[in-house]
Amino acid sequence: MRKTYRSTDVEVTFDLGICIHVGECLRGEPAVFQLERRPWILPDAGGAIAEVIHRCPSGALQYRRLDGGPEETYETTTATPIKNGPLLVVGDIDVRHEDGTVERLPRATLCRCGQSRNKPFCDNEHLRIKFEAPGAQLKIHLTPVRPREDEPIQKAADPRA
């Protein structure tokens, strides 16, 4: 479920259900994204929030400007296979859910190994089955939600749940 965090200038939303725990948020703007604080996102606390959110590969983080500033837009949609992992798609992505609703995402990591229990999204099952396939390297930042490169914490244990 997507949660909303609002400041006067920007509204940030987060969906833990599609986060793949690469830690760009926690590393990129530690004043904005703090695991142990409630709320864990304070959009006012840092300046580079849009840039950091653009680097969130899964689309778990999104933003909407409330100050008339530029929104996240793309002229084309690109799909990049990630080495031993999902397909990274960046652009306008319409995902049709089982209940018929359509969600538009600017970024998404889609399952390529076939084992995700949250298709079409990656849920890191590729790590457990040791999926191997060529592709671009995705930088993983070790954080409390990803203490080891091959072992993100369970979603139920995630302090952001």
Ligand code: SF4
């Ligand atoms: S996918 Fe990475 S950057 Fe995006 S919310 Fe999850 S940990 Fe943060």
Ligand code: FES
């Ligand atoms: S590619 Fe990540 S779960 Fe399939």
